[in-house]
Amino acid sequence: MDLTRPHTWYPLARKKVRKVILHVGPTNSGKTYHALKQLESCSSGIYCGPLRLLAWEVANRLNKAKVPCDLITGQEREEVDGAKHKAVTVEMADVISDYECAVVDEIQMLGCKTRGFSFTRALLGMSADELHLCGDPAAVPLIQEILKVTGDDVKVQSYERLSPLVPLKVPLGSFFEHTKR
Numbered sequence: 001m002d003l004t005r006p007h008t009w010y011p012l013a014r015k016k017v018r019k020v021i022l023h024v025g026p027t028n029s030g031k032t033y034h035a036l037k038q039l040e041s042c043s044s045g046i047y048c049g050p051l052r053l054l055a056w057e058v059a060n061r062l063n064k065a066k067v068p069c070d071l072i073t074g075q076e077r078e079e080v081d082g083a084k085h086k087a088v089t090v091e092m093a094d095v096i097s098d099y100e101c102a103v104v105d106e107i108q109m110l111g112c113k114t115r116g117f118s119f120t121r122a123l124l125g126m127s128a129d130e131l132h133l134c135g136d137p138a139a140v141p142l143i144q145e146i147l148k149v150t151g152d153d154v155k156v157q158s159y160e161r162l163s164p165l166v167p168l169k170v171p172l173g174s175f176f177e178h179t180k181r
Ligand SMILES: Nc1ncnc2c1ncn2[C@@H]1O[C@H](COP(=O)(O)OP(=O)(O)OP(=O)(O)O)[C@@H](O)[C@H]1O
Pocket: 025, 026, 027, 028, 029, 030, 031, 032, 033, 034, 134
């Protein structure tokens, strides 16, 4: 194994020209919503998030939508009969199975000193026909640079905030006084 060429550590992923879609934009702009819609409609898939709560929410959402989904985190492993989908914390990303669709949420965390290696491993290593990456636009150049060597097909999809931020006309203190009356 050549330690200087990390993309070669994942032969299953390198067998594919993955369709990589970078969903980027401000918070609450629907990036994850669109990626999850895609995950739900595929015959097999995996969601990787930075928090146990996010993985739990996705597993819950898919199971409610009658898409059986396992939940796998550092703390728990809840397997559902017939599941072809998994929702996991990013450290549990599966790089030894094939999926139609994979989602990595909060991908800008690949710059994190302590957990970044797990995001990079998921980015390079997941064998999925479609790989959806959700996060901050600032991470786009770094991701494009990392993926240059993989031969993947990379597209950027930008989002706008769904509703504008509107400042309150009254300070919060007087607002609370007002609501008490
Ligand atoms: N087109 C839509 N129709 C209905 N609900 C939507 C739509 N887009 C987003 N939402 C809802 O809006 C909320 C925020 O969306 P989402 O989590 O996708 O944002 P995000 O851009 O990924 O935010 P963050 O950066 O904080 O992860 C969610 O509850 C989601 O279900």
